[in-house]
Amino acid sequence: MQVTREQYRSLVSAALRSPPRHGRSPLVLYMVDMLDLPDSVLPDLPELVSAGSNILVVGNKVDLLPGDSPDYLKRFRKLLLKSCARLGILPAAKGIGDQADRTGRHNLVDVHLISAKTGYGVEELISKLQRSWKCNGDVYLIGTTNSGKSTLFNTLLQSDYCKSKAPEVINRATISPWPGTTLNLLKFPIINPTPDRLFRRQERLKADAEKTEEQLSGDEQKYLKCLKKQGYLIGRVGRTFQQQKSKGIIHFDPDELSFNMEEEPVIPSKKPKERVEFTYNELKDARWFFDTPGIVKENCVLNLLSEKEVKIVLPTHAIVPRTFVLKPGMVLFLGALGRIDYLQGAKSSWFSVVASNLLPVHVTTLEKADGIYQKHAGDTLLKVPTGGEERMREFPPLTAQDITLEGIGIFEAVADIKLSSAGWVAITAHLEDKLQLRAYTPEGTALMIRKPPLLPHIVAIKGKRIKGSVAYRTKKPSPLVENIKSNKPMEKKVPKM
Ligand SMILES: Nc1nc2c(ncn2[C@@H]2O[C@H](COP(=O)(O)OP(=O)(O)OP(=O)(O)O)[C@@H](O)[C@H]2O)c(=O)[nH]1
Numbered sequence: 001m002q003v004t005r006e007q008y009r010s011l012v013s014a015a016l017r018s019p020p021r022h023g024r025s026p027l028v029l030y031m032v033d034m035l036d037l038p039d040s041v042l043p044d045l046p047e048l049v050s051a052g053s054n055i056l057v058v059g060n061k062v063d064l065l066p067g068d069s070p071d072y073l074k075r076f077r078k079l080l081l082k083s084c085a086r087l088g089i090l091p092a093a094k095g096i097g098d099q100a101d102r103t104g105r106h107n108l109v110d111v112h113l114i115s116a117k118t119g120y121g122v123e124e125l126i127s128k129l130q131r132s133w134k135c136n137g138d139v140y141l142i143g144t145t146n147s148g149k150s151t152l153f154n155t156l157l158q159s160d161y162c163k164s165k166a167p168e169v170i171n172r173a174t175i176s177p178w179p180g181t182t183l184n185l186l187k188f189p190i191i192n193p194t195p196d197r198l199f200r201r202q203e204r205l206k207a208d209a210e211k212t213e214e215q216l217s218g219d220e221q222k223y224l225k226c227l228k229k230q231g232y233l234i235g236r237v238g239r240t241f242q243q244q245k246s247k248g249i250i251h252f253d254p255d256e257l258s259f260n261m262e263e264e265p266v267i268p269s270k271k272p273k274e275r276v277e278f279t280y281n282e283l284k285d286a287r288w289f290f291d292t293p294g295i296v297k298e299n300c301v302l303n304l305l306s307e308k309e310v311k312i313v314l315p316t317h318a319i320v321p322r323t324f325v326l327k328p329g330m331v332l333f334l335g336a337l338g339r340i341d342y343l344q345g346a347k348s349s350w351f352s353v354v355a356s357n358l359l360p361v362h363v364t365t366l367e368k369a370d371g372i373y374q375k376h377a378g379d380t381l382l383k384v385p386t387g388g389e390e391r392m393r394e395f396p397p398l399t400a401q402d403i404t405l406e407g408i409g410i411f412e413a414v415a416d417i418k419l420s421s422a423g424w425v426a427i428t429a430h431l432e433d434k435l436q437l438r439a440y441t442p443e444g445t446a447l448m449i450r451k452p453p454l455l456p457h458i459v460a461i462k463g464k465r466i467k468g469s470v471a472y473r474t475k476k477p478s479p480l481v482e483n484i485k486s487n488k489p490m491e492k493k494v495p496k497m
């Protein structure tokens with residue numbers, strides 16, 4: 001569901017500002033796309049959310065970015081905190097379980113890095129939510145379009161965070177919105193994390209972490225293999241309380257009885273009925289987890305693209321950085337959506353492209369660049385936009401911004417030039433080399449200089465220089481899997497956050 005900015009505002013702020021149910025304001029799970037930082041941090045968030053609300057920030061899609069140093073996730077966290085602080089979303093003096101801050105400012109209770117798609121960091125997020133927020137109130141997942149909210153909703157639906165019957169009931173709810181919600185938001189009931197459940201969950205996590213890949217079921221092994229091809233960081237999300245249907249194993253959950261004395265006990269049967277329903281009593285005191293429609297970002301290049309083009313531009317697989325060494329007088333195109341001219345500098349500099357692997361990079365000279373754009377924007381060489389001359393007639397022209405940078409050495413990028421949401425180019429230059437650059441994006445889309453860069457050591461992730469070319473061979477770092485015992489040394493170490 002896509003809604004306008006105004007519709008979104010009224011929908012979400014109505015929910016977030018309504019009188020608290022159960023005497024508590026909801027927890028806001030605020031999702032930020034790490035590939036689009038800081039544009040994915042909504043400038044109007046503080047107005048949407050009631051003053052004093054608890055906000056837990058989730059930086060998503062970390063699986064797509066290659067680690068450029070052992071502490072890169074720590075750096076991501078810091079940058080995410082900084083972007084939030086700029087909007088006045090500041091770390092809470094108190095913890096997540098405490099009532100809202102009386103001073104009325106927003107309580108940023110924590111920052112988590114996850115991959116909603118591969119499950120990385122999700123078990124840890126659930127543990128945090130269950131230990132701190134418990135079942136104190138509803139939880140709203142909000143953020144920009146494409147940040148991955150629905151993907152996280154679906155991952156949590158297969159986890160220990162929802163009531164054990166929820167996945168079966170919600171499968172139908174995804175087709176028609178959950179009945180009984182006034183906002184038509186998709187939701188599932190949150191499980192009550194009683195001490196017994198927390199204990200059993202910990203035992204399950206410990207047991208899971210002791211398993212090697214070979215000990216997983218055939219299906220799980222296949223799934224993991226597939227994820228390893230797609231992302232750099234992978235996590236397994238399991239379930240402790242699911243109602244087993246097969247093999248006659250019955251996991252009886254005594255806490256199904258203890259949440260509410262009036263609640264009907266759920267006695268799992270070997271032959272579950274076709275239609276699984278929650279009873280009135282099971283839901284009457286339930287706290288809910290809501291997915292919300294995403295807010296459309298202003299000045300975003302994706303707003304100009306067709307669905308087919310968006311599929312090329314939005315990375316779905318682990319990004320393999322592409323580095324080029326450019327002399328002054330050279331030009332780099334990122335599809336026909338971005339262009340960077342290296343106008344002046346004393347020496348060659350390195351341009352590392354972080355963008356969808358499907359979006360082509362073309363390097364040329366200043367003399368040829370205009371001609372190439374005229375001739376090839378809209379066709380296969382630059383790939384996006386598609387549709388040839390006819391499409392380009394209505395597509396906004398590229399507009400330029402002059403940039404001055406000073407190199408800080410050949411091992412560290414000085415800045416990222418972020419070409420709206422199409423990706424960015426990290427610039428690494430010799431110490432004190434003064435660079436004159438001109439960067440272009442389609443008119444009306446955001447071009448920004450990100451300083452410090454998100455991946456300052458990215459220039460190190462490259463293969464050998466290709467003979468007679470300005471390009472280096474690409475190098476794909478190995479994936480890391482958390483919550484699994486591995487024989488291979490590369491998978492043993494999950495980066496510390
Ligand atoms: N690699 C990767 N892709 C992700 C991740 N999360 C979401 N995606 C992809 O990003 C795209 C958007 O995901 P959604 O879950 O639909 O995003 P959303 O926030 O619900 O978007 P709206 O409903 O439009 O607001 C999909 O193609 C997902 O597969 C992630 O953690 N890693």
Ligand SMILES: [Mg+2]
Pocket residue numbers: 149150151292293294
């Ligand atoms: Mg969605």
